[in-house]
Amino acid sequence: MNRNEALEKITGAVRNPLKPVEAWKSRSGGKVVGVVSCMPPFAPEELIHAAGLLPVGIWGGDVPVSLADAKMQSFACSVARTSLELALKGVFSPCDGFVFPFCCDAFQNLSEVWKLSIDRPCFQFVFPKKVDRGSVRTYLEKELLRVQGELEAFSGQAVTAAKLRESIRLYNEHRRRLRKLDEIRARDPGFLTAVRMMEVVLSSTFLPKEEHLVLLEALLADAEGSGRTGKGRGGTADRQVRVLLTGVMPRPATVAAMLEEVGFQVLGDDLGLGSLFYSLEIPDSGNPLRDLADGYLAYPPCSTLHNPAEQRSASLIRRVRAVGAEGLLIFATKFCEPEFFDYPYLKEDLEQAGVPVLLLETELGPGEPGQIRTRLEAFLETVRGKRNG
Numbered sequence: 001m002n003r004n005e006a007l008e009k010i011t012g013a014v015r016n017p018l019k020p021v022e023a024w025k026s027r028s029g030g031k032v033v034g035v036v037s038c039m040p041p042f043a044p045e046e047l048i049h050a051a052g053l054l055p056v057g058i059w060g061g062d063v064p065v066s067l068a069d070a071k072m073q074s075f076a077c078s079v080a081r082t083s084l085e086l087a088l089k090g091v092f093s094p095c096d097g098f099v100f101p102f103c104c105d106a107f108q109n110l111s112e113v114w115k116l117s118i119d120r121p122c123f124q125f126v127f128p129k130k131v132d133r134g135s136v137r138t139y140l141e142k143e144l145l146r147v148q149g150e151l152e153a154f155s156g157q158a159v160t161a162a163k164l165r166e167s168i169r170l171y172n173e174h175r176r177r178l179r180k181l182d183e184i185r186a187r188d189p190g191f192l193t194a195v196r197m198m199e200v201v202l203s204s205t206f207l208p209k210e211e212h213l214v215l216l217e218a219l220l221a222d223a224e225g226s227g228r229t230g231k232g233r234g235g236t237a238d239r240q241v242r243v244l245l246t247g248v249m250p251r252p253a254t255v256a257a258m259l260e261e262v263g264f265q266v267l268g269d270d271l272g273l274g275s276l277f278y279s280l281e282i283p284d285s286g287n288p289l290r291d292l293a294d295g296y297l298a299y300p301p302c303s304t305l306h307n308p309a310e311q312r313s314a315s316l317i318r319r320v321r322a323v324g325a326e327g328l329l330i331f332a333t334k335f336c337e338p339e340f341f342d343y344p345y346l347k348e349d350l351e352q353a354g355v356p357v358l359l360l361e362t363e364l365g366p367g368e369p370g371q372i373r374t375r376l377e378a379f380l381e382t383v384r385g386k387r388n389g
C-alpha cells in the first residue's frame with residue numbers, strides 16, 4: 001500500500017466511520033463498544049480489545065442539535081451535545097454498548113442521560129482526577145478489575161493475562177507509530193498537514209487497531225522512502241509561523257484547514273484528540289492490569305487531570321522549545337469548563353516564558369466558525385512582528 005492509498009482509506013474512515021465498523025462486525029460476529037471520548041480518552045481500550053470487543057471512538061460531529069436539546073442543557077459543550085444528538089438519531093446503532101470514561105462534569109452528566117435514553121448497556125470508568133495520592137494506583141487497579149468483569153460478562157469472553165498483554169503490545173505499537181509520525185511532522189510539517197494529522201488520529205479510533213497499523217506503516221514507509229525522516233528537511237518559509245497546538249481538538253475540520261491557509265506551520269500538538277492520546281506507553285512488568293494502571297497514571301498533564309508533579313504550562317513550554325515553535329494555539333470547545341479554567345494560568349506562564357498564546361473558542365456544528373480566520377491572521381502578524389524585533 002502506498003501513501004495515497006493509505007490516506008484515502010484514512011479519509012474514507014473519517015467520512016464514514018460506520019462502514020469499517022460494520023465490516024468488522026459481519027466478519028467477526030463480535031460486539032462493538034462505543035467509547036465516548038474527549039480529553040484524552042481515559043478509556044481502558046486495551047481491556048475492551050482483550051475482551052474480544054471492538055472499541056470505536058465517539059467524538060461528536062458537525063450536526064445541528066435538536067433532539068438532544070430536550071435532554072441536556074444548552075450550555076453543555078458541543079462534544080457532549082452532538083454525541084447525544086447522534087445517539088438519539090440512531091447513528092450509533094452498530095454499537096452494542098458504550099463506555100464512558102469520566103473526563104469532566106459534562107461527560108459524567110452525559111452518561112446518566114445516555115443510560116436513560118439509549119437502550120444499550122453503558123459501562124462507566126471512573127479515572128482518578130488527582131494522580132499524586134499514594135492510594136491512587138490501588139484504586140485504579142481495582143477500578144480496571146471491576147470494568148474488566150463487566151466487559152467479560154458483556155462479551156462472554158474471559159480476559160486472560162496473556163490476552164491482555166497481547167492487546168497492550170498492539171496498542172503500544174500503534175501509539176509508537178503515531179509518535180514516529182509526529183516526530184517526522186515536527187521536522188517536516190509539509191509531510192502531514194494539521195487536517196491530515198487530525199484525520200490520521202481520528203480514523204485510528206474508528207478502525208480496528210490491526211488495520212490502522214498497516215496504514216501507519218504505509219505512511220512511515222513513504223517517509224523513509226522519500227528521505228523525509230532526515231533532520232531539518234522542509235524548513236520554514238520566511239512568512240510562515242511555526243506553532244504547537246493544545247486543547248481539546250482542532251475541530252471542525254474547517255478550522256484545522258485554515259491553519260496552513262493562513263500561514264502557520266503546525267509542528268506538533270498536545271491535543272486530547274492528538275498527542276495526549278498516543279503519548280501512553282504501558283509498561284511490561286508481568287502484571288498487565290497493574291501495568292495498565294501505571295501507564296495511565298503517567299498521562300501527561302492536561303486540563304482534566306490534576307498532577308501537581310507536572311504542571312501543564314511547564315510541559316508545554318518544554319515542548320514548544322523542543323520543536324522550535326514560535327507560538328501556541330489553544331483550541332477550547334465552547335463551554336468546556338476544564339479548558340477555560342486552565343487558560344488564565346497557561347497564558348500567564350507561557351507569556352512569561354516569551355511564548356505568544358492564542359485562545360480559539362470552537363464549536364462542533366454545521367455552521368462556519370465565526371471570527372477565527374481574522375483572529376488567526378492577527379496572531380500571525382503579532383508573532384511575525386515579534387520575530388522581526
Ligand code: SF4
Pocket residue numbers: 038039077078079080103104105106107248304333335336337338339
Ligand atoms: S470539550 Fe471539555 S467539557 Fe466538553 S467533553 Fe471535552 S473536556 Fe468535557
